[in-house]
Structure formats: C-alpha cells, structure tokens
Amino acid sequence: MKHLIGGISSAGRALPEINGQAFSVARSHGPWLWGNDGERYLDTAMGFGATMLGHAHPAVVDAICRAASNGLMPSFAHGLEEQAAASLASFTGPLSQVVFVNTGSEAVHLACRVARAATGRQQVAKFAAGYDGWFDAVAFGNAGSAAAAMAGPRPQQNGMWLLRYNDFDDAERLFQDCPELAAVVVEPVLANAGCVAPAPGYLKHLCEVAHRHGALVILDEVLMGFRLQAGLSGHLLGADADIATVGKAIGSGMPVAAVVGKPEVMAVLTDGRANRAGTYNGAPPACAAVIATLEQLRHQDYPALLAAGDATRARIAQAFAEHGQSVCSSGYGSVFTFWQGSVVPQTYQQAAACADQGWTERLHAALRGQQVLSMPFAFGRAYLTFAHGAAELERLVEGYRAAALSLA
Structure with a gap:
C-alpha cells in the first residue's frame, strides 16, 4: 500500500503513465531534468515558473x-x-x-x-x-x-x-x-x-x-x-x-x-x-x-529572452504547419500556451472553447518520446528561463517538430 495520497503532495504535479511506467525526477539542473528512467529531459515546466534562472542555480x-x-x-x-x-x-x-x-x-x-x-x-x-x-x-x-x-x-x-x-x-x-x-x-x-x-x-x-x-x-x-x-x-x-x-x-x-x-x-x-x-x-x-x-x-537581459522565446514559439508553430497542422500560441516569450487552430484566445471563454485535453495529452506523450517535458494540461504553459540558451531552444524546436510529425 502506498502512503502518499495519489503518489504526490500537490495534485498538479502528477504526470500520466506512459506504457505503464510512472515518471519521477531524480535531479534537476539548469533547464534539464533527469528521470527515474535514466534519461535527461529538456524541461519546459520549470517548477511551474518557480525559477527564472534554471534549476539549482x-x-x-x-x-x-x-x-x-x-x-x-x-x-x-x-x-x-x-x-x-x-x-x-x-x-x-x-x-x-x-x-x-x-x-x-x-x-x-x-x-x-x-x-x-x-x-x-x-x-x-x-x-x-x-x-x-x-x-x-x-x-x-x-x-x-x-x-x-x-x-x-x-x-x-x-x-x-x-x-x-x-x-x-x-x-x-x-x-x-x-x-x-x-x-x-x-x-x-x-x-x-x-x-x-x-x-x-x-x-x-x-x-x-x-x-x-x-x-x-x-x-x-x-x-x-x-x-x-x-x-x-x-x-x-x-x-x-x-x-x-x-x-x-x-x-x-x-x-x-x-x-x-x-x-x-x-x-x-x-x-x-x-x-x-x-x-x-x-x-x-x-x-x-x-x-x-x-x-x-537584476543583471539579466529580459528583452533578449523574450525575443528568443517569441522566435522559438513561432518556429514551433511553423513546424506544425509543415505537417499540415494549425497551431498558435498565447502569452509571451518566457511563458506561453499552444492551441490548436490559428486564432489566439483573447478571453477565457475563447480559451475554453478551443481547449482540448486529449490533444494536449497526446502532445505531452509525443514530446516525452523526444526527451522534452511539458505540462499535460489543456490550460498548461511552457516556461523558458535564462538557462535556456540557443542550443536548448534549438533542441526544443526539434523536439516539437518530431512530435508534430507523430501527431500528423
């Protein structure tokens, strides 16, 4: 019998099992997480926004x-x-x-x-x-x-x-x-x-x-x-x-x-x-x-991070378009949400109308297969931090490109 209710103390932290395997984090550093499966994952949840500097600065x-x-x-x-x-x-x-x-x-x-x-x-x-x-x-x-x-x-x-x-x-x-x-x-x-x-x-x-x-x-x-x-x-x-x-x-x-x-x-x-x-x-x-x-x-370059993030989410949307799927994003370069379709929600009513939990979970699973961790919730977010350098952002785009192909 497990003693920890639901296996986690905050319900929002639970990730779905994939192929019958539960996921837990062994350690984290910078923009990376290492799982109990021995793999290294590029993190876009970043403690639900709890760091702008990356894990364990x-x-x-x-x-x-x-x-x-x-x-x-x-x-x-x-x-x-x-x-x-x-x-x-x-x-x-x-x-x-x-x-x-x-x-x-x-x-x-x-x-x-x-x-x-x-x-x-x-x-x-x-x-x-x-x-x-x-x-x-x-x-x-x-x-x-x-x-x-x-x-x-x-x-x-x-x-x-x-x-x-x-x-x-x-x-x-x-x-x-x-x-x-x-x-x-x-x-x-x-x-x-x-x-x-x-x-x-x-x-x-x-x-x-x-x-x-x-x-x-x-x-x-x-x-x-x-x-x-x-x-x-x-x-x-x-x-x-x-x-x-x-x-x-x-x-x-x-x-x-x-x-x-x-x-x-x-x-x-x-x-x-x-x-x-x-x-x-x-x-x-x-x-x-x-x-x-x-x-x-105090000494970080916020405009550069926001610009790099905006460019990254535009490239991810383009990657989906290359595979015949229309995807857009709301938010800013350091925190954003992807939606199916080409119209960015301006109100909660619009967001609720286009939220698709099934699509989000399929995307999460496809990204997990590319060693990229995302939030598996329809209203979830991707967080970028000052630890996400050019190489990590390129890796992120490639992970989404491969995920888009698998969802096509």
Missing part, C-alpha cells in the same frame, strides 16, 4: 547552504530578512512595504485580509478562470469550473465575486452588483487559463474603475512576477495596484512568497487592524534565496 544554492549552516529557524529577527525585503522593494516601485510568507496561496490570503482591514469592507472579487491559490475563497471559479463560464447571474460564494477578464464593461457592472468591494484580485496575465494576455489599456481601466469605487487592486504576481521584466509584470502592462503578491521566481524554487504594498495600505499590519503570523515566514534560507536570486535577475 549555483549562486542561489550556495547562499541557501550558507544561511542553513547558521541555523534554519532562529525564532527571532535576523539580518537577512530586512536585506531580502529591501532587495525586493527595489523592484516594486511604490509597493515598498514587504511581508514574507511561504507560499503564493498564503500571500493572496494575507493580501485580501489587508484589503479588508484597510477599507473596512468584506467582499472581494477575482477573475473567472483565474488561479489565485488553493484556499477555499480564492479557489472559487478556477478554470474548468462551472462558475468560470459565468453563464447566468454573476457568481459569488462566501464573499468572493467573479468578473470577466478583458471585459471593460463588466468591470463597471461588477460594482453595480457589489458596490462595497474591498478589493479586486487580478493576475496581470490570466496565466492559469492558458496565458490570456490583457487587452491594451485593460489593466489601467480596471484599476481606475476599482479606485473610483473605493476598492483596492491586488496584483497576483505569484506566477508573472519577474517573468517579463525585473519587477512586476502588472506595472509593465499598465496596472496601478495597491498591493501585490509575489513568489515562485523570487526564490528560485525555495518555498517563499511575499506581499508588497503601498505604505498607507500596509499600515494595517502594524497598527493592529490586521494580524499576521507564521513560524516559517522569512526563514533565513528563504531570505538568502531571495537575495541571491534578485541579484542575478
């Missing part, structure tokens, strides 16, 4: 080990915590106050608590098909759920309301339905619904509407933070947020996340209006990982 691993050697949990304040906070705040503009937690789900939970305390309101809105963590309230309306389709009256549950992404008018209607919202939580890119990008001016419009009605804006940057630039993707795309949550890329795979916010909003955490706690929040190894990671990202 030497500078980050060294910093974590040095911090751990001085003690994992000192109970009280330590110097690395403020150093990590100052480093993070140097990338987040007016969101200059920082609280560290361990996971993105915790960060969103705390951000909502801050917003409720700051506004005196209790209701919160999130986007249909957006993924903002696995806690009960924000797990409402995830991609694939009945609520995400928004087929009838505006869905709401336990104080959480849904609205349509990229629908300018629905942002106005939201406040007619619920005028006393504390905050709107928004992924700058609807990444977990297949990398649906914001329409020009949409994030700016959303923030203006929310602020006009006295609500705060929470940017959920757990996935997109530090993926399009060294900082928040929402800032790059026009958002004026009051609070943001970050994680994944800031720690290169260490369990660390953070809430960053404007000083006047985050004051509720120091004046007693909102509480925070967590034994492992801001632990020395996590803070060391943040400091080392951000120092590396």
Whole structure:
C-alpha cells in the first residue's frame, strides 16, 4: 500500500503513465531534468515558473547552504530578512512595504485580509478562470469550473465575486452588483487559463474603475512576477495596484512568497487592524534565496529572452504547419500556451472553447518520446528561463517538430 495520497503532495504535479511506467525526477539542473528512467529531459515546466534562472542555480544554492549552516529557524529577527525585503522593494516601485510568507496561496490570503482591514469592507472579487491559490475563497471559479463560464447571474460564494477578464464593461457592472468591494484580485496575465494576455489599456481601466469605487487592486504576481521584466509584470502592462503578491521566481524554487504594498495600505499590519503570523515566514534560507536570486535577475537581459522565446514559439508553430497542422500560441516569450487552430484566445471563454485535453495529452506523450517535458494540461504553459540558451531552444524546436510529425 502506498502512503502518499495519489503518489504526490500537490495534485498538479502528477504526470500520466506512459506504457505503464510512472515518471519521477531524480535531479534537476539548469533547464534539464533527469528521470527515474535514466534519461535527461529538456524541461519546459520549470517548477511551474518557480525559477527564472534554471534549476539549482549555483549562486542561489550556495547562499541557501550558507544561511542553513547558521541555523534554519532562529525564532527571532535576523539580518537577512530586512536585506531580502529591501532587495525586493527595489523592484516594486511604490509597493515598498514587504511581508514574507511561504507560499503564493498564503500571500493572496494575507493580501485580501489587508484589503479588508484597510477599507473596512468584506467582499472581494477575482477573475473567472483565474488561479489565485488553493484556499477555499480564492479557489472559487478556477478554470474548468462551472462558475468560470459565468453563464447566468454573476457568481459569488462566501464573499468572493467573479468578473470577466478583458471585459471593460463588466468591470463597471461588477460594482453595480457589489458596490462595497474591498478589493479586486487580478493576475496581470490570466496565466492559469492558458496565458490570456490583457487587452491594451485593460489593466489601467480596471484599476481606475476599482479606485473610483473605493476598492483596492491586488496584483497576483505569484506566477508573472519577474517573468517579463525585473519587477512586476502588472506595472509593465499598465496596472496601478495597491498591493501585490509575489513568489515562485523570487526564490528560485525555495518555498517563499511575499506581499508588497503601498505604505498607507500596509499600515494595517502594524497598527493592529490586521494580524499576521507564521513560524516559517522569512526563514533565513528563504531570505538568502531571495537575495541571491534578485541579484542575478537584476543583471539579466529580459528583452533578449523574450525575443528568443517569441522566435522559438513561432518556429514551433511553423513546424506544425509543415505537417499540415494549425497551431498558435498565447502569452509571451518566457511563458506561453499552444492551441490548436490559428486564432489566439483573447478571453477565457475563447480559451475554453478551443481547449482540448486529449490533444494536449497526446502532445505531452509525443514530446516525452523526444526527451522534452511539458505540462499535460489543456490550460498548461511552457516556461523558458535564462538557462535556456540557443542550443536548448534549438533542441526544443526539434523536439516539437518530431512530435508534430507523430501527431500528423
């Protein structure tokens, strides 16, 4: 009898068996994974975006080990915590106050608590098909759920309301339905619904509407933070947020996340209006990982990565076309989703209409045969990092070309 439920502690990490063989990872480094089958695989899942530097970056691993050697949990304040906070705040503009937690789900939970305390309101809105963590309230309306389709009256549950992404008018209607919202939580890119990008001016419009009605804006940057630039993707795309949550890329795979916010909003955490706690929040190894990671990202060439990624996904689409198949991609050069057809989804409704789990699983199996690992979910993503050099990107294109041939 196996004791680990489902063979994995997070359901999203399970991969399908192929030819009756289960897959597990023996080790990872750079853009590569080594499986229990002895093969080396080019990775495009990259810890679901948990690194921009590649697996086990030497500078980050060294910093974590040095911090751990001085003690994992000192109970009280330590110097690395403020150093990590100052480093993070140097990338987040007016969101200059920082609280560290361990996971993105915790960060969103705390951000909502801050917003409720700051506004005196209790209701919160999130986007249909957006993924903002696995806690009960924000797990409402995830991609694939009945609520995400928004087929009838505006869905709401336990104080959480849904609205349509990229629908300018629905942002106005939201406040007619619920005028006393504390905050709107928004992924700058609807990444977990297949990398649906914001329409020009949409994030700016959303923030203006929310602020006009006295609500705060929470940017959920757990996935997109530090993926399009060294900082928040929402800032790059026009958002004026009051609070943001970050994680994944800031720690290169260490369990660390953070809430960053404007000083006047985050004051509720120091004046007693909102509480925070967590034994492992801001632990020395996590803070060391943040400091080392951000120092590396500060000097990386984001425009070059995005350009190389855009060229790569265009070449992959061309490889499918050469075998008589129409494929397009949504997203950006460092994170994107492939779809059958030639029309890139602009909304969740469009993405849901062209999502094909069977095709995605067949593609995943074909890529596995080429020693390329992809996410086997219809709304999954491919992540490219600074560890994916020219040789790895060429290998990726060839792997997809061979997969396209096998699917033709």
